[in-house]
Structures are given as structure tokens and as C-alpha cells.
Amino acid sequence: MLNSLLIGMVAGARSITPLAAVSEAARTGALPTDNGAPRYISHPLVAAGTKALAAGELLGDKMTSAPDRIVPAGIAARLVTGALAGAALAPRRQAALGALLGAGGAVAAAYLTFGARMAAMRRYGQKKTGLVEDALTLGATQLVMRRAAAQPAPRRVK
Numbered sequence: 439m440l441n442s443l444l445i446g447m448v449a450g451a452r453s454i455t456p457l458a459a460v461s462e463a464a465r466t467g468a469l470p471t472d473n474g475a476p477r478y479i480s481h482p483l484v485a486a487g488t489k490a491l492a493a494g495e496l497l498g499d500k501m502t503s504a505p506d507r508i509v510p511a512g513i514a515a516r517l518v519t520g521a522l523a524g525a526a527l528a529p530r531r532q533a534a535l536g537a538l539l540g541a542g543g544a545v546a547a548a549y550l551t552f553g554a555r556m557a558a559m560r561r562y563g564q565k566k567t568g569l570v571e572d573a574l575t576l577g578a579t580q581l582v583m584r585r586a587a588a589q590p591a592p593r594r595v596k
Contacts, residue, residue, distance in 0.1 A: 440536075440565060441528075441585055442536035442537075442539040442540045442543075443524070443539040444543070445527055445540055445543075446520035446540030446542065446543030446544040447522070447553075447578075447584075448579050449519045449520035449547070450507070450550065451546025451571055451574070452492070452575045453512070453515040455492045456520070456521050456523040456579055457492075457519040457522055458489045459487040459523075459579045459580075459583050460479065460526040461489075462485045462488075462489065463526075463587070464480035464485070464526065464585075465480045465482055469526060469527075470529075470589050472529055474525040474527075474529065479522065479526060496572050499568050500564060504510050507552050508549060512548070516547060517544060518541075519543070519544070520542075520543060521538070522535040522537070524536040524539050524540015524543070525538050527535040527571065553570075558570075
């Protein structure tokens with residue numbers, strides 16, 4: 439369940455990146471067996487679409503017109519993507535809890551990362567801090583997905 443919380447926290451910084459990673463893992467069969475991912479998340483068009491949206495988000499974040507992540511639409515996006523990614527990394531029987539952890543982690547991390555980004559921007563500017571945040575987000579996503587892939591299959595109770 440820790441993976442669900444962690445992937446949700448990543449969604450707090452970049453809403454689409456964790457969903458793109460989970461979708462690609464589902465498409466390639468790299469998610470743990472007995473996961474709580476909705477079936478459609480593994481569709482090739484969903485994987486391609488989320489990757490394109492994630493790339494757009496990474497580029498758009500550096501623009502001065504980019505909205506803050508804590509505006510209602512930004513929080514809503516993080517709730518949804520954090521919940522979907524969190525459910526996908528949870529065992530199927532605990533998908534609802536995984537979704538809750540993912541959504542909660544996303545909202546909490548949105549406020550934490552927003553505060554850190556605003557403080558860093560005052561000193562280093564928007565583009566530099568955005569690039570650092572992108573690197574941290576992509577690295578964290580990679581670590582969580584590797585951790586999830588390494589999880590042993592759940593034991594069946596008879």
C-alpha cells in the first residue's frame with residue numbers, strides 16, 4: 439500500500455506523469471499480478487495518450503501562464519490521477535484503499551510541493567525550478583514503479 443501513497447504523492451507535483459507510468463506498465467504487463475488497475479488503463483491508446491499529456495504537462499509547467507497546481511481544477515486532476523494510479527499499484531482486493539491513499543497523497547503533496555516551488559522560484563526562477571522538479575518527479579516515478587514491479591505476488595489464503 440506504500441506504493442499507492444507514494445505514486446499519489448508524485449501526482450501532487452505532476453498530475454499526469456504517474457498515470458502515464460502506470461498505464462505503460464499495465465500495457466506492457468509490468469504491473470504486479472492481481473493489481474487493482476481498471477482494465478482500460480492498459481489499452482495502447484490510453485498509454486500513448488497519457489504519455490503525450492504528461493509530456494505536454496512537463497513543457498507547459500515552465501510557461502508563465504501555467505496555473506498553480508492548487509487551483510480547484512489542478513487539485514481535481516491530482517485527485518483523479520492519484521486515485522487511479524494508487525488503485526493500480528494496490529492489490530485488487532484493496533484497490534479502494536489504494537485509490538484513497540493515492541488521492542490523499544496527491545492533494546497533500548500538491549500543497550507541499552507548491553510551497554517549495556514558490557520559495558525556490560523566488561530565488562532561481564520558474565524554468566530552473568521547473569526542470570529540477572521535473573527531474574525529481576520522473577526519478578520518483580521510476581523508483582516507485584520499480585519498487586512496485588519487485589513486489590512478490592500475493593499469497594492466496596485457502
